[in-house]
Amino acid sequence: MTNTQVTLVQIDNYGPWTVTPEPRREVDLQTLQSRLYADLSQLIGNREGYTFFTRFDNMVTVTNGIDRDAHALIQESVANRYPVTVSLGVGVDPSPAVALGEATAAIQEGGSAQDASRQEILSGEFLSESDRTDDDVQIAHFDVNDATGKYTDQLNEFDTFIHIEQGYAALMRYMREQHDSLSFFVGGDNVIAVCPSLGEAEYQDAIEAVHERVEVELKVGVGRHRTAQGAGMAAKHALETCRDDGTDVEFA
Amino acid sequence: MTNTQVTLVQIDNYGPWTVTPEPRREVDLQTLQSRLYADLSQLIGNREGYTFFTRFDNMVTVTNGIDRDAHALIQESVANRYPVTVSLGVGVDPSPAVALGEATAAIQEGGSAQDASRQEILSGEFLSESDRTDDDVQIAHFDVNDATGKYTDQLNEFDTFIHIEQGYAALMRYMREQHDSLSFFVGGDNVIAVCPSLGEAEYQDAIEAVHERVEVELKVGVGRHRTAQGAGMAAKHALETCRDDGTDVEFA
Amino acid sequence: MTNTQVTLVQIDNYGPWTVTPEPRREVDLQTLQSRLYADLSQLIGNREGYTFFTRFDNMVTVTNGIDRDAHALIQESVANRYPVTVSLGVGVDPSPAVALGEATAAIQEGGSAQDASRQEILSGEFLSESDRTDDDVQIAHFDVNDATGKYTDQLNEFDTFIHIEQGYAALMRYMREQHDSLSFFVGGDNVIAVCPSLGEAEYQDAIEAVHERVEVELKVGVGRHRTAQGAGMAAKHALETCRDDGTDVEFA
Amino acid sequence: MTNTQVTLVQIDNYGPWTVTPEPRREVDLQTLQSRLYADLSQLIGNREGYTFFTRFDNMVTVTNGIDRDAHALIQESVANRYPVTVSLGVGVDPSPAVALGEATAAIQEGGSAQDASRQEILSGEFLSESDRTDDDVQIAHFDVNDATGKYTDQLNEFDTFIHIEQGYAALMRYMREQHDSLSFFVGGDNVIAVCPSLGEAEYQDAIEAVHERVEVELKVGVGRHRTAQGAGMAAKHALETCRDDGTDVEFA
Structure with missing residues (x-):
């Protein structure tokens, strides 16, 4: 059985900030968002976790092995270097979707994402060191078969992007609804899914479902480890x- | 009539590089990609252009007013600071989709995205200074009505993300197919579309189409200027x- | 005759910020400072200017060709991405030292560097476009003869550093006192000096003075242009x- | 007794790279150097170490508690994100100066800093986990008395910088020669020294020596811990x- 610790990172009161006192330049917002993502990737990655950009103002991370103190330090490090602060909600469950639900609730209970008085929440349940096992995290890494030959080298880049994007939209929805998994586009033709303990049949099934719905052909490698980093590699x-x-479909 | 100059930025031979001699750590790839995006945002944004992350290994940019020399300098600046190089293809057309088609072809003619001997292409057509007008670029900025109240503060973050993502997938496809526009998710609940000269009816129509298909409610502000930066603001x-x-729907 | 436009960048109320409510982690301060320096290097460098890190909380920049609007945009861009703001003072003079004096005074007149109510000053004199010439900036790039062979490959790195540092300390003082020039260590064994219109004799003289005082042997290349970037290259x-x-000593 | 583990980070073959095939733009070199420093600060800082920029192409770091595997990962992370690679030499000794001597020798034995065939050395002695104590690192944090009131708010910024710089030059030399300590300017009016087990008298003595030589008045706080981070805070x-x-002079 997996046991995934998921942390939701939410920028505090970000929407209002982006238009106060008037709309801020888009280039600066994009730079801020992508650098915050890069920094969280490093802060969490250096502790064996994985960070997904999701919507950039809300980022989903897998944090097995990263305790409350380390979360507090990451939160402080963001506040020391950015004009915004972040709230962190944490949840643990065999189902990554349930864990994220708990993590989200931990933040929502503190107030709205657009509540100016709600700042730097750090709340939720952490996986205790004694409960950790070598099988806690299962990661599946999908990519598109011959994306370069069939799309990138042939089509207008936006039409390539539409194919990849529709493939991702189908996959992320199917994996969420059928298999309690959280799937994230990570660039190129790659999607990384955080899964409960699924077997070969479920992945075969997901690949077929995507092919039927949007005619995009996927393959997938699956890994398991006590941390996201180990499972992902x-x-x-x-x-x-x-x-x-x-x-x-291949399992490590 | 609009006249959009679009530049496609493609990382040279990136797929093979990410797995040679063996797969590189995902955290480093994510950091590399998001920082390259941030740097291009700044390099192009400081010259009044817009950069979209698209697939990260292929980024679409709007570069009205940025000439060949500036493109060469941006290309050199990336090579001076990253372990990878980029090719740049440029196109100009009243239709952003056609302009991107030309930009993509300019790179494809130089070789495959995974051809190790193809490096730092800089090719295509630039909009000459004398042909520029104050109406060359039309940008539409969409967001989701009350996304915080209806989704972010209520649902599991992944389910919020599914709503936003399905809204984006429907919009980007509709705007491409019906209106020759290129639409990009830019974080939160925001989508920025690069458009030809569309009127209020077309935007009203797109909003209704998205609502019908995926029940996501959008609104949109539209701007026009000689540069992406001006139109976007x-x-x-x-x-x-x-x-x-x-x-x-509001026009500036 | 040269005519150098110098901008002093001063972080507002930085000292107190670093220890409020208690001392912030040094690693975060170092990251903040070096990234702000990198960003200013790019923001100013993309407009043909040069940025020197100096004391990091106060940075000296050469900004010929960068007008008030561009300064305001740079100031806004910093505020959009950092937890601190910056004040900008600008001065113009044939003597770089005098220009920096004016730039410094423009900020000092607005209040103390540790006055919490003094924020984002943008003040001083700009070089008007019509007064610019192709000879406005003179830059001298010094390095140490065979630093790798004599120091880096032979000594404890700190003892190498002492040699380089004492050479720099002697040079920066001599060039300031004798030749109204501003000299900055830029890494390795390199020093870049912003100079008035000096000839070969003055540079020969400076090299000898440093050799006599601290036994470090320098050489220097000198360039002249309407911008810092052009003169520096x-x-x-x-x-x-x-x-x-x-x-x-060589002149371009 | 202290027992400091020092790691020297040296960019491989950097000098030749900066001028091949012809001199690279200074703004890109400065951006590369300062970002590499920021990244190393984070990579090492997240593991409780301290990084000093020194000459940027050679950086001195204090790495107690960071083992060989973590060093290898840091080295790999740099190679994955930069156009240059780094060599790492490690030494351990009660005297920080001796430890750095060993670290430097570990790299020098592999070849010259400008040898194109010497890449990514990782060599030297690590402090074993069982030998670590709570007193291994002693850090002294100096600053200048009333630097803002006496210098920053009064003088031309370069003249302020000369005062700070001459104070630093005197202190770093004195602490190296008299007390086997490594002192680094870290911005503003701050100097951080990595010391052996010194007492109040030695610091009082250093403060007086600097005052006599260059009339700069310093004060100092001193901390001790099993890591650089702990001692520095x-x-x-x-x-x-x-x-x-x-x-x-105050001890924690």
């Missing part, structure tokens, strides 16, 4: 096996 | 008018 | 000529 | 005590 190696052997 | 102010007056 | 090429020909 | 709090009580 194992998944990448498994995906290389797919590439080498022409298979659709 | 006007669009933001128009969107504020929507917010203040409860309207769906 | 010419100086680098002249320094390459020194390297190739074994000479001490 | 304790030193900052001790320095606050100096500020509050008007004393010259």
Whole structure:
């Protein structure tokens, strides 16, 4: 059984800030958002976690092995370097979707995302060190078969993007509804999914569902570890096996 | 009539690089990608252009007023600071989709995105200074009505994300197919579209189409200027008018 | 005759901020300072100017060709991305030291560097476009003869650093006192000086003075242009000529 | 007794790279250097270490508690994100100067700093976990008495900088020669010194020596811990005590 610790990072009162006293330049907002994402990737990645940009003002992270003190330090480090602060909600569950639900609730209970008086919440349940096992996190790394040959080198880049995007939209919805998994586009033709303990049949099934709905062909490598970093790297190696052997689903 | 100059930025041979000699750590790839995006946002934004992250390994930018020399300097600046290089293809057309088609072709003619010997292409057509007008770029800035109240403060963040994402997927496809426009998610509940010369009816129509298909309610501010920056800022102010007056479509 | 426009960038009320409510983590302060420096380097460098880190909370920049509006935009861009704001003072004079004096006074007149109510001053004199010439900026790029062979590859790195540092300390003082020039260490064994219209004799003289005082042997390339960027790049090429020909002073 | 683990970070073959095939734009070099410093600050700081920019192409870091694997990961992370690679030499000794000597030698033995074939050395002695104690690192944090009132708010910024710089030059030399300590300017009017086990008399003595030589008045807070981060934060709090009580030397 997996046991995923999920942390939701939410920028405090961000929407109002972006238009106060009048709309801020988009280039600065984009720079702020992408750098905050890069910094959180490093702050959490250096502690073996994974960060997904999601909507940028709300980022979903997998934080097995990262305790409350480390969360407080990450929160402080953001406040020391940015004009905005972040709230952190944490949840733990065999189902990543349930864990994120708890993490979200932990923040929502503190007030609205657009409540100016709600700042730097740090709340929720952490996975205790004694409850951790070597199988706590399962990560699946999907990519599109021959995306370069079929799309990037052939089509208008936006039409390539539409194919990739529709593939992602189908996959993220299917994996959420059928398999309690959280799937994130991570650039190029890559999607990383945080999953409960799924087997080969479920992944085969998801690949077929996406193919039927939007005609995009996927393959997937799956890894398992006590941290997101370990599971994710194992998944990448498994995906290389797919590439080498022409298979659709490989477990590390 | 609009006349949009679009530049496609493509990282050279990026896919193979990410797995050579073996898969690189995801946290480093994410950091590299998001910082390259932030840097291009600044390099292009300081020259009044707009940069969209798109797939991160391929980024679409609007570059009216940025000439060949400035493109060469941006290309050199990336090579001086990153372990990867970028190719730049440029196109100009009243239709942003056609302009991007030309920009993509300019790169594709130089070789595959995964051809190790193809490096730092700089090719395509630039809008000459004498042909520029004050109406060359039309930008539409969409957001979701009361996203915080209806989604962010109520749902599991992933379910909020699914709503936003499905709204975006429907909008980007509709605007591409019906109105030759390029629409990009830019974080939160915001989508920025680069458009030809569209009127209020077309935007009203797009908002209704998205509502019918995925039940997400949008509003939009529209701006026009000789640069992306000018058009985009006007669009933001128009969107504020929507917010203040409860309207769906406003032109600056 | 040169005519250098110098802008002093001063972080507002920074000292108190670093210890309020209690001392902030040094790693965050260092990250904030070095990134602000990198961002200003880019914001000013993309407009052909040069930025020197100086004391990090006070940075000296050469801004010929960068007008008041561009200064306001740079100031706004910092405020949009950092937890601190900056004041900008500007001065113009044939003597870089006098220009910096005016720039400093423009800020000092607005209040103390540690006055919490003094924020985002933008004040001083700008070089008007009609007064600009192709000779306005003179830059000298010094380095240490065979620093790698004599120091880096031989000594404890701190002892190498002491040699470089004492050479810099002697040079910056001599150039300030004798030649109204502002000299900045820029890493490695490199010093860049912003100078009035000096000739070969003055540079030969400075090199000898440093050699006598601290036994560090320098060479220098000198360039001249209407912008810092142009003069600095010419100086680098002249320094390459020194390297190739074994000479001490070269003008581009 | 202290037991400091020092790591020297040296960019491989950097000098030649900066001028190949011809001199690279200074703004890009400065951006590269300062961001590499910021990234190392975070990579090492997240593991409780301290990073000093020194000459930027050679950076001195205090790495107690950071083992060989973490060093390898930091080295890999730099290679994944920059156009340059770094070598790491490590040394351990009660005297920080001796430890840095060993760290430097570990790199020098692998070849010259300008040897194109020498890449990513990782060599030297690490402090084993079992040998670590709570007193291994001693950090002293100096600043200048009333620097804002006496200098920043009164003088031309370059003349302020000369005072601070001459104070630093005197202090770093004295502490190296008399007390085997490594002192680094960290911005503003602050100097951080990595020391062996010194007492109040030695610091009083250093403050007097600097005052005699260059008339700059310093005060200092001193901290001790098993990591640089812990010792440095304790030193900052001790320095606050100096500020509050008007004393010259305080131990945490």
